[in-house]
Structure formats: C-alpha cells, structure tokens
Amino acid sequence: MEYEKTRTRHVEYMAGLLPEYIDRLSWSRAKIEEEQRNALRSLLNHAKTNSEWHSKRLDNIDPSTATKEDIVKIPPMSKKDLMENWDSVVTDKRAELRNANSHLSKIKSDAYFLDDYHAIISGGSSGVRGIFLYDQHGWAVSYINLIRGFSKYLKLGDKTSAKPMVSISAFVAAHATSALAQTFSSSLVEIRHIPVILPIDDIVKELNSIKPDLIHCFPNILSSLCEKARLGELAIDPKAFWCTSEPLLPGDRNITEKTWNASVMNTWSASELNGGTFPCSFGEGVHISEDVCVIEAINSDGSPTPAGSKSDKIYITNLFNHVMPLIRYEITDEFEFQANQCKCGSHYQKIKDVCGRSDDLFVYNNNVIVHPLNFYSPLFQASVVLEFMVCQTKNGAQIDVVITDDYDLKGLEKTIESNLLRTGVLNPDVCIKRVDKINRSDTGKLKRFIPLKQ
Numbered sequence: 453m454e455y456e457k458t459r460t461r462h463v464e465y466m467a468g469l470l471p472e473y474i475d476r477l478s479w480s481r482a483k484i485e486e487e488q489r490n491a492l493r494s495l496l497n498h499a500k501t502n503s504e505w506h507s508k509r510l511d512n513i514d515p516s517t518a519t520k521e522d523i524v525k526i527p528p529m530s531k532k533d534l535m536e537n538w539d540s541v542v543t544d545k546r547a548e549l550r551n552a553n554s555h556l557s558k559i560k561s562d563a564y565f566l567d568d569y570h571a572i573i574s575g576g577s578s579g580v581r582g583i584f585l586y587d588q589h590g591w592a593v594s595y596i597n598l599i600r601g602f603s604k605y606l607k608l609g610d611k612t613s614a615k616p617m618v619s620i621s622a623f624v625a626a627h628a629t630s631a632l633a634q635t636f637s638s639s640l641v642e643i644r645h646i647p648v649i650l651p652i653d654d655i656v657k658e659l660n661s662i663k664p665d666l667i668h669c670f671p672n673i674l675s676s677l678c679e680k681a682r683l684g685e686l687a688i689d690p691k692a693f694w695c696t697s698e699p700l701l702p703g704d705r706n707i708t709e710k711t712w713n714a715s716v717m718n719t720w721s722a723s724e725l726n727g728g729t730f731p732c733s734f735g736e737g738v739h740i741s742e743d744v745c746v747i748e749a750i751n752s753d754g755s756p757t758p759a760g761s762k763s764d765k766i767y768i769t770n771l772f773n774h775v776m777p778l779i780r781y782e783i784t785d786e787f788e789f790q791a792n793q794c795k796c797g798s799h800y801q802k803i804k805d806v807c808g809r810s811d812d813l814f815v816y817n818n819n820v821i822v823h824p825l826n827f828y829s830p831l832f833q834a835s836v837v838l839e840f841m842v843c844q845t846k847n848g849a850q851i852d853v854v855i856t857d858d859y860d861l862k863g864l865e866k867t868i869e870s871n872l873l874r875t876g877v878l879n880p881d882v883c884i885k886r887v888d889k890i891n892r893s894d895t896g897k898l899k900r901f902i903p904l905k906q
C-alpha cells in the first residue's frame with residue numbers, strides 16, 4: 453500500500469513536469485545552452501557540497517561560474533571508481549551500497565528504496581556490475597526523457613484519446629526500463645507489457661487485441677512481426693516502432709517501414725543516463741538530450757573526437773539526478789556527432805545511430821537469436837557476482853564468474869537454461885565456473901559475450 457501511495461504522488465510529480473519537457477524539444481540553441489549551463493552549475497554545486505568523493509575532484513572548479521568548457525579540468529570517472537567509492541559518491545548518507553544490494557536482491561517488482569529513491573542494476577556492455585541510485589526528480593525525468601520524443605504517438609496528457617504504448621521486452625524489476633514503466637504507467641500514459649520470451653503467436657494475439665500506435669521492442673523481433681503481417685495473422689496499424697538495446701539493422705528498418713508505412717526509430721540510453729537521446733523525426737539518427745546531460749565524444753587517448761568521426765568512448769554528465777552525481781563518467785559506446793544542424797529543424801546535437809553492442813547477440817543453429825539480457829539479468833540479480841564472461845557453446849554457454857561469496861551456481865545455471873529454453877534454444881546446457889579473475893583481451897577491453905564461431 454505504501455508503494456502505491458508513493459507511486460501515485462510520483463506519477464503526479466512527473467505529470468507536472470512533462471509539458472515543459474516536451475516543450476523544450478522545440479527550444480532555440482541559446483535556450484538549450486542556457487538550461488544546460490544552469491543545470492551543470494547546480495549539479496557541480498550539489499556534488500561539491502554533498503559528495504565526499506566529488507568534493508576533492510572538484511577542487512579547481514567554481515560551480516557558480518563553471519561552463520561546459522571547464523569540465524575538461526575534471527578527471528573522468530569509471531564504473532570501477534563508482535563501485536569502489538559508492539558510499540562516498542552518493543550525496544545522501546543513508547544510502548549505502550550494501551543496503552542497495554540487499555534491496556535489489558529481494559525485489560520481485562518495482563519498489564522504492566529509502567522512501568522515494570530507486571536503485572537499478574546496470575546491464576551495459578562494460579563488464580563490471582553497476583548499481584545506480586536515482587532520486588525522486590531524477591527518476592521522473594528519466595521517464596520523461598524516454599517518452600517525450602514520442603509524445604505525438606501517445607497523445608500524452610490527453611485523457612480522452614491517450615493510447616497505450618506496447619512494450620515487447622523482458623521484465624526485470626531491477627532494470628531501468630522495466631522499473632520505470634511500472635512506476636509511471638498510468639492513465640496519462642499507459643504501458644502494456646508483452647514478455648518478449650512468449651511464443652510469437654501469443655505476442656501476435658496480444659497485439660491484435662491492443663492495436664497500439666506505438667510499439668517499443670528489441671529490433672530482432674521486427675522481421676517476425678512483418679512476416680506475421682504478410683501472412684495476414686497480425687492485423688494492426690502502428691504509426692511508429694521504437695527500438696532499444698540492440699543495433700537496428702537497415703534491413704529490419706526497411707521491411708518494417710514498408711509493411712506498415714510506420715516510422716522506425718532507435719534511441720540510445722544507458723542505466724547511468726536514462727533517455728540520453730531522443731529520436732529524430734526524420735528517422736535515422738538521434739538527438740542528444742542536451743538540456744539534461746552533457747555528452748563528450750572521446751578518442752582512446754582521452755582527446756575529444758571531432759564531429760564526423762567515430763569516438764572510442766563517451767563521457768557523460770547526468771544533470772538531472774543529484775543523489776548520485778555522475779560527472780564525466782566513461783561509457784565505451786561509439787558516438788559520431790554530426791557537424792551541422794539537423795534537417796528536421798531541431799537545435800539539439802545530432803548523432804548517427806549508435807551501432808555498438810552488435811557482437812552481444814548469440815545466434816544458435818536453429819536460427820534462434822538470444823538477447824544478452826537472458827544471461828546478465830539472472831547473473832546481476834545475484835549480488836555476489838562482480839564480473840562475468842559468457843562464451844557461447846553449441847546449445848548453451850560456458851560462463852566464468854568472479855563472485856564475492858559462496859553461491860548456488862547450480863540454481864543460477866537452471867535459471868539461465870530455462871531462459872534459453874523459452875527463447876527457443878533446444879536442450880540448453882549452461883555451465884557456470886567460479887574464477888579468480890576474467891582475462892581481458894589485448895586491447896584491455898572486457899568482452900563479456902563471446903559468440904560461437906560458425
């Protein structure tokens with residue numbers, strides 16, 4: 453009951469902010485930069501005053517006059533830095549990594565942590581377990597960032613004609629997208645969840661009954677949906693598809709656009725920066741949500757990557773979540789900034805579609821594509837797991853794990869095997885081995901998912 457009360461207040465808070473944040477998408481360049489500058493100063497001030505870890509690093513920074521150009525003086529931070537200094541990075545003394553971990557290992561559905569916070573587990577591609585804490589405002593803005601670019605399909609705020617969005621995805625209580633959808637699904641914008649692990653005919657049946665305008669899904673399901681439409685089994689008229697979590701292949705985009713005359717959009721997001729981008733109305737590429745973050749494209753030697761070239765990594769600064777300041781936080785995704793203003797008229801910086809992470813999909817011999825979520829969700833839900841590496845085998849996987857304490861690895865094997873079985877892998881066989889450390893590749897990068905060479 454307490455959850456429901458807090459949630460209702462939270463939905464109202466989010467709904468109060470929503471119109472302004474939608475309006476921001478049509479702002480001029482000057483207005484976007486002014487908002488970004490003010491939000492940056494406010495974050496730096498809060499971090500310097502309330503975070504023990506950041507206060508030392510921000511010694512050379514005067515938050516009252518700082519600009520985007522000044523932040524290059526601040527050393528970047530990694531996920532390792534965050535996890536090793538978690539308790540002194542966060543700005544609320546009550547929040548401790550130990551408690552956040554124990555909270556996450558218990559929850560079965562969305563839940564609040566320390567009154568009105570949310571804790572989530574990262575599923576990113578860096579190879580190290582990350583726990584991220586969001587305050588009430590940060591969590592609401594996370595949700596707004598994700599949906600505001602789709603407002604015309606959702607008829608947001610219009611109670612009489614608002615349409616539910618369908619999300620064909622994995623439901624994992626400790627992951628950002630699932631948790632956000634649970635916290636904020638309401639009459640303002642309703643999200644109907646269809647588990648991606650259902651057989652395709654069941655997914656088709658659900659879609660036929662809901663008939664959504666907007667469908668959120670992993671790109672790898674698009675071709676199956678198109679095939680069902682071609683056969684006349686799927687009778688829907690969607691206006692747009694919103695893909696996340698995986699690269700969107702041109703073939704999948706083309707066939708989906710042709711099948712329904714619908715827009716197919718792909719956005720980039722991260723547990724550290726929910727809704728860091730929003731879709732371009734022209735289809736390909738995305739815009740950076742610069743009113744709520746700073747993203748720097750960076751070469752492997754730490755120098756800035758010029759527009760028109762692909763970066764090796766990015767540094768993100770999350771401006772909307774003060775409880776866990778992430779300032780110049782490194783993520784190893786490749787970004788390519790566009791030099792000129794986008795033809796769609798938006799004054800937000802545009803980047804090409806982010807194509808990283810394509811190596812993470814496993815394809816088994818009966819053409820079953822398995823999303824890495826099926827592995828990392830159960831692995832990260834176990835709070836003893838620090839790092840892991842999954843090597844695909846003929847009908848399953850060999851998984852090395854670094855763990856902090858004894859754990860029921862057999863039980864974990866069974867959970868992952870049942871995930872694989874539901875996805876369509878026949879007689880799945882998963883073997884988990886405890887190791888002291890995971891060996892990195894020559895480049896020093898940790899590759900967590902190693903596909904079987906066909």
Ligand SMILES: [Zn+2]
Binds near residue numbers: 732733734795796797
């Ligand atoms: Zn655009």
